[in-house]
Amino acid sequence: MVPFLGYIPVGPFSIVIIQVTVVIAAILLGPKGGTWVGLTWGLINWVRAFVWPTSPLALYVFVNPLVSVLPRLLVGLISGWLFQKMVAKRDPKVWQMSVAGVVGSVVNTVLVLGFIAGMYYIGWLPLNKLNVTDLMPWLLGIMATNGIPEAIMSGVLVPLIAKPLLRFVK
Incomplete structure (x- = not known):
């Protein structure tokens, strides 16, 4: 495992770019293949x-x-399923790949931050010195500083990489 591959460290946080790979796999291999690549990323x-x-x-x-x-x-599952539904019987367009990239990134950001908030609220997160009023601005700050750039980056990079690769898959 190569350290920081797929992550850009920014201070104590990391901007995630590996979701681009998962979304591309979902576009090329379908929801099942995207799910397997996403599972691999999650386990790592x-x-x-x-x-x-x-x-x-x-x-x-x-x-x-x-x-x-x-x-x-x-x-992988959601972006692959969404892409399949968007292209259903016509040639894939760049905008459809972009949408799959943005949605994949948003799914990652919202679920990770949502699970962190949920774990905190039900007491599974051992951060007893942090109160709720401190947690929400922090999570929203991460969404703004990491989530938005990640979504934009995914929307741009996914079609740039996936479109040429689609010729080899079909």
């Missing part, structure tokens, strides 16, 4: 939380497979 992320955490928070959050595995698996 889960193991990394134990052996090489990307941040101090990873030790608390990403050791839970609900946060580290399930959202990544769903990125």
Whole structure:
């Protein structure tokens, strides 16, 4: 495993770019293939939380497979399913690949941050010194500073890479 591959470290956080790979796999291989690639990404992320955490928070959050595995698996499934529904009997267009890229990125961001919030609210997240009024602005800040750039990047990179590769798959 290559450290930081698929992640751009920015201070204590990481901007995720590996969802681009999962969405491309979902476009090329369909929802089932995208799900397998997403599952692989999630399992690697889960193991990394134990052996090489990307941040101090990873030790608390990403050791839970609900946060580290399930959202990544769903990125492949949902973006692959959405792309299949959009192209159903016509040639794939760049905008459809872009939409799949943005949706895959948003699925990842919303589910990871949503599971973090849910874990905190039900007491599974051992951050007892943090109160709810501090958590929500922090999560919304991550969504703004990481989630939006990740979604834009996915919307641009996915069609640039997937369109030429589609010629070899069909």
